[in-house]
Amino acid sequence: MNTPIPSSSALVIATRESRLALWQAEHVQALLQARGHAVSLLGMTTKGDQILDRSLSKVGGKGLFVKELEVALEEGRAHLAVHSLKDVPMELPEGFALACVMEREDPRDAFVSPRYASLRELPQGAVVGTSSLRRQVLLQALRPDLRIEPLRGNLDTRLRKLDEGQYDAIVLAAAGLKRLGLEARIRAVFEPSEMLPAAGQGALGIEVRSDRQDLIAALAPLAHQPTWLTVAAERAVSRAMGGSCSMPLAAHGTWQGATLRLDAAWGDPEGPARGHTALVRAQAQAPIATLAEAEALGEAVAAQLRAGGAVGA
Numbered sequence: 001m002n003t004p005i006p007s008s009s010a011l012v013i014a015t016r017e018s019r020l021a022l023w024q025a026e027h028v029q030a031l032l033q034a035r036g037h038a039v040s041l042l043g044m045t046t047k048g049d050q051i052l053d054r055s056l057s058k059v060g061g062k063g064l065f066v067k068e069l070e071v072a073l074e075e076g077r078a079h080l081a082v083h084s085l086k087d088v089p090m091e092l093p094e095g096f097a098l099a100c101v102m103e104r105e106d107p108r109d110a111f112v113s114p115r116y117a118s119l120r121e122l123p124q125g126a127v128v129g130t131s132s133l134r135r136q137v138l139l140q141a142l143r144p145d146l147r148i149e150p151l152r153g154n155l156d157t158r159l160r161k162l163d164e165g166q167y168d169a170i171v172l173a174a175a176g177l178k179r180l181g182l183e184a185r186i187r188a189v190f191e192p193s194e195m196l197p198a199a200g201q202g203a204l205g206i207e208v209r210s211d212r213q214d215l216i217a218a219l220a221p222l223a224h225q226p227t228w229l230t231v232a233a234e235r236a237v238s239r240a241m242g243g244s245c246s247m248p249l250a251a252h253g254t255w256q257g258a259t260l261r262l263d264a265a266w267g268d269p270e271g272p273a274r275g276h277t278a279l280v281r282a283q284a285q286a287p288i289a290t291l292a293e294a295e296a297l298g299e300a301v302a303a304q305l306r307a308g309g310a311v312g313a
């Protein structure tokens with residue numbers, strides 16, 4: 001059922017202005033327009049977009065990409081914010097809610113290189129670009145010889161730095177590359193068994209003010225329940241670990257019928273600086289039908305991580 005919104009109140013989507021953010025906002029715009037809503041975009045630049053020279057984990061983390069958008073929602077200049085869930089902090093600020101989670105794109109990480117077809121082909125000591133602590137520690141677990149160098153910026157910037165020869169290869173989310181029509185740049189995708197994705201990777205969420213029940217009802221048809229349950233479980237692992245982007249943490253759910261299997265990995269945040277990271281892995285599965293059950297599964301996996309030596313923030 002499509003809950004009507006008064007036509008006088010056209011919907012405004014607050015969005016960052018990177019190509020990926022715009023694609024995602026336009027995607028939601030098109031889905032809502034197809035349901036008869038009038039929708040416009042409000043482009044904005046966030047702190048996370050401005051600070052490109054330092055690792056995000058050092059300058060304040062995920063929230064940097066969403067704060068300005070939330071201010072626009074708060075002030076009523078916009079109604080919705082579309083986010084890559086991977087960038088959304090585990091706890092939304094008071095007064096905001098996730099109205100829905102949409103169907104997931106490919107959650108896996110991608111290996112991108114002008115010269116080499118896969119991680120296996122990289123020569124000893126090759127330079128791999130990523131600023132993600134998760135990717136760094138998982139890469140080091142696979143190939144301790146590699147030199148991991150920081151890489152920030154939006155997708156186009158990262159690909160340009162690769163093409164300029166600053167790196168032998170880089171690792172990016174397959175989802176972003178596919179959305180921007182850059183799938184041809186993917187030389188290999190990492191199976192989750194070798195490089196476990198981040199919680200929420202590849203999934204989009206729509207944030208609204210929690211007092212806007214009318215919007216939450218209007219957005220309900222865009223929800224994809226299996227994705228929502230999966231990312232709720234993944235995000236519960238992060239929440240229970242006090243996860244932020246300064247903690248190497250991976251959580252990935254997959255369905256086997258009505259059973260959700262949840263895998264997670266934790267790395268010591270101090271590990272990369274020492275050139276060696278102890279990795280703790282955990283896995284559990286359960287039949288899941290509700291968000292509460294999904295979150296309980298995530299908490300159980302986090303408890304296993306801690307029992308295995310992981311230390312929460």
Ligand SMILES: NCc1[nH]cc(CCC(=O)O)c1CC(=O)O
Pocket residue numbers: 084085086087171172173174175176200201202203204
């Ligand atoms: N951290 C930036 C970011 N946030 C979401 C995506 C990709 C799209 C997605 O996961 O939905 C990316 C780029 C990347 O990690 O390569």
